[in-house]
Amino acid sequence: MTGPSAPRLEFDPALPISAEAPHIASLIREHQVVVVAGETGSGKTTQLPKICLLAGRERIAHTQPRRIAARTVAQRIAEECDVEIGDFVGYQVRFTRKVSRETRIKVMTDGVLLSELTHDRDLKRYDTIIIDEAHERSLNIDFLLGYLKQLLLRRPDLRVIVTSATIDTARFSEHFGDAPVVEVSGRTYPVEVRYRPVEEDRDQVDAIADAVAEIATESGTGDVLVFLSGEREIRDAAEAIAGLGLDWDILPLFARLSAAEQQRVFQSHSRRRVVLATNVAETSITVPGIRYVVDVGLARISRYSARTKVQRLPIEPVSQASANQRAGRCGRLGPGIAIRLYSEEDFESRPEFTEPEILRTNLATVILLMAQAGLGDVEGFPFVEAPVASQINDGVRVLSELGAISARKRHEHIRLTRTGRMLARMPVDPRLGRMLLEGSRRGCLDQVQVLVAALTVPDVRERPSDHQQAADTLHRRFWEGVPGSEATEPKPDGEPLRHTAHTGTRKEAGSKTSLEGGDFEVLLNVWQYLRARRRELSGSAFRRLCRQEYLHFVRFREWEDLVSQLREVSKELELKRGTADMSEVLTSLLSGLLSNVGLAQTERAKPQERKRKPLTEYQGARGARFAIQPGSSCARSTPPLVVAYELVETSRLWARTVAPIKADWVEAVGAHVVTRTLSEPHWQQRTGTVVASETVSLFGVPLISGRRVNYGALEPKLAREIFIRTALVEGEWETRQDVVVANRFALSEAERLTDRMRRPDLLISDDALYEFYDARIPADVVSGASFDKWLRSLDDDSFVRLTPADCVTQPGALSVADFPDRWHVGEHTLPISYVFDPGAGHDGVTIDVPLELLHQLDGTPFGWQVPGLRTELATALLRSLPKRIRTRFVPAPDWASRALAWLRDDGAGTDEAFTDALARALKALTGELVAPSDWNADAIDSHLRPTFVIHDGKREVARGSDLDELRTELAPKVRQKLNRSASRITASGQTAWTFGTIPTTVELGPGVVGHPGLVDEGSTVGVAVAETPARALRQHELGLRRLLVCTNPSPVRSVVAHMSNTDKLALGASQYPSVPDLLADAWLKAGGQLLRQHADPFDIRDEQAYRRVADLVRADCAPRTQEVVRVAARTLAISAEVERRLAAMAPDDPVRRDIGEQLANLTFNKFISATPDPWFERLPAYLQAISVRLDALSKNPSRDARSRAEVEDMEILYAELCDEQPPGRLPADVEEIAFLIEEFRISLFAQGVRTAVPISPKRIRQAIARARSAVA
Structure with missing residues (x-):
């Protein structure tokens, strides 16, 4: 290589891979794919790009699973090649790109390489692609491996190098058609593995302390790395180890620690340390100085549930590969010892490798990118390990929920919508991208960008384990708004800012807030506060403020950078910036979080929980049930409907980053996925329309129930049918519309005629009437208003009018003459x-x-x-x-x-x-x-x-x-009516004849006749009108009797003077209130007897006739009254003796009950005047018959029982007859039957006593029949 930028290709002989460099270069020239396996420290990551150059490759893409790794690897390679970063060697991560045209080695995250597929499908800018750390089997790595397998068929010139730890290299080789595998050993030392399963009487924390105590007895030096599953377990273990009294430092290590606390683990030190870590220390971070490992064998594994749409973090046993990775951490410096707190059998039973991310993650992003790149469906994609169908379907459902893909038929390729194409261009999760698009549409993109960035980076709010309360106090300010600028100046480093002007009036912990935007508004408040304070303060002062208020400075800068980058992306996509109310912001967020909506469930607290507010449970999508995380600003206010950014399952399913929402917001952005169920469509008289009850739900969460909607606008065909059937056929439309009124009159006339004839079969059926209207009414008539409008448009509406003849099936069959009105x-x-x-x-x-x-x-x-x-x-x-x-x-x-x-x-x-x-x-x-x-x-x-x-x-x-029953029932009302009509002749409260002449009948109206006469009012007399002559005569006689007593002097004094002492004693034992009352009743009885003796009561209609009979009664009243008293005294004397004998009998004796009832019917209060003649004279005989019966009872009780049964039969018949009588005194012929039954008793129980009349059951029945006939 020549030129100013030519690199220095040197290989460090201390690195194990250097010895294999020529061999690997040869394999790269000869094979399209080479698999390089080596442990950490073998040098494969930094040396392979140089080996590719050695093999003659010119344009190399080198992927890393993490951004920090991409940057540091690029820097390291640039240093070894003695070039500037961004020149011969460059890198690109999300939103950061340091490459040039001269760049030959480009290090990038696997996600960046994936995104390049959208505009460079064959990756023609590269002739070599290195997929590093493939053993991590992240989602992006699996997608790249599958895509490259397809791409190699189209590009024979392309070379692919897959690097991996010595884990399952055969799978990678097989995936690429048995590609050659080069194994490079790392710089490791032997590790002794000790198994120390937790004993039954010990818990995990005790076992960790025991393991550290065991290590403390070893002669060697070096630090201890303890692998645990979570923060809470780390805190518990730290407390237990501290109790051992070792002079060692105890350091926690987990992702949520502040950067300063994490950095302590990597600083040089002189004291021995115990590092308590989650699986972050397994592969991602190399902790220096480790010679001992304690492994509990558990970890929180991110796992996506296709059923609940929840990314869970359950604690699960780690795989064998992970356990070996952990153990290997103590063999970097020299021989190490790994203590596993589980058995060797447990280890052997575990899966060999950790399940790839693609098998436990939502595939929405991959499906989106594949669709954008036109790579076909995920079902046919050659993954290293294909995801199960449920995961694929879940990814498709997520994209459908976001409106990113069009509805498709089975076996059709996924097609992106305009929204989907926009999302594929955005370097963020599809859900977050959907929020940005909706924010642009709703004019609140600026706020949504801030929130999307906040949800992407780690939370800037820190909660150090030793300052949690102080941190919570300061952070809770943001629940109440943006803290004011009047805050005190930051204090010196190391002194937490406990109280400021904007915390002095803070609400107490747990108090309810009124934040409309919930936790999302809290994040905006944090953003505004930090931005304002950064502008006000110097750089060092701002950093100090962040430390003192437990706000992570570096994360905030990353937040700012991400917001800036999102704005650049939004600008490229021509999204519209703006700010708006929180309702618009939350609606925008909802567009990407529809699966995380929850409805509060109102449940009564258990008795033991009533002292504290019970945790409100929410019904989530697809049957999930969650609670709001206690640290949320919404945890105490219990909003009825919420949305959460994430649902995470630990001890239970928790909603994190929550805000209250409204159902109509959900309906607005989720219209394409909500389920609308229309039920109970019906005609609504008030509006003249067909309405239905609409229920709107989202993935099983009810949003709106029972909303009335216009059914005609949604289902016009069915609405028209309901309108015709209900409004027109069934007549449920109250309208003055002329055609409707005329048709209903015609139908009612036909119905009236068919009802008379009891021929409903002649009436037109509802179906036929429906067909009549259906054939004439247009298809667009679905309501009263549209029906009226249609009729107004007609010149002639006669074709839609009915006649009575139209309303019957056989018009000639109608005949009404035999059914008069x-x-x-x-x-x-x-x-x-x-x-x-x-x-x-x-x-x-x-x-x-x-x-x-x-x-x-x-x-x-x-x-x-x-x-x-x-x-x-x-x-x-x-x-x-x-x-x-x-x-x-x-x-x-x-x-x-x-x-x-x-x-x-x-x-x-x-x-x-x-x-x-x-x-x-x-x-x-x-x-x-x-x-x-x-x-x-x-x-x-x-x-x-x-x-x-x-x-x-x-x-x-x-x-x-039954006309007779009605007459009996209404007799009192008839009399009242007659007396009101005859008020000119009626009278009341009289004690002398003041009535003039009383007519026998009176005309009360057209054809209505009444029968007037005297009536007994108790102590006075009146005139009343009876409905029948018989009742009038009965009342008139009793009224005359009372008037005779009122107008004649009482003979009682004379009667008493002639009474024997025996009679006087007998009279004192009666049912009368007093003896004078009894004597007055005897005088009334005597007056009635004398009245019938001297005149016909019916003929006494005027004063002259009355005076004649009154004079005659006056002459004979004393001796007649004396005779009545004598009969009464004899009756009462016998009655007293009978009662004495009954008292000696058992209370439940049926004979005693029978005779007791008989006595009550014979010797009641006022029995003297009430007992008609001639039966009054027979009372002593009836009482004497009772005595005879009692005498014979002991001799033949069975005969008495038989006789008693015969009497009861007659009494039942008589009771039925009495029930049929109108209110008031019974007619004389009915009263007489009661005494016929008394005569019947004599014939049965006292045959030695003579009866007054021939008597038998047949004669009694005949008398009852005659009484009924007389009433009729």
């Missing part, structure tokens, strides 16, 4: 309505009856039904007959028609019961006798029995199909 009853006309609703209570014919007419209606005519239903009614009655008769009339419809025809010819009227008339016709036609009891009315369908609706004015008061 009115029912004529005497002078009255009752409206009839028809309903066809089988099974419903209102199905069939409904007749409206005014309340005041109810008592005058005869139910007989209504039993004939309307003419149109009469044949069906007769048919149903024939089918209800007993089988022995029913079989004579088959088929029933034919016989029903013949019987009705005979009745028409016979001139039968509706004043005869329909069943009687039908029986008469059947007998005439066949000679078959049908008794009234043969008909089974309960078997008749309800629609064949008219429903009576009773109304008082416009108010319905009752309805039912």
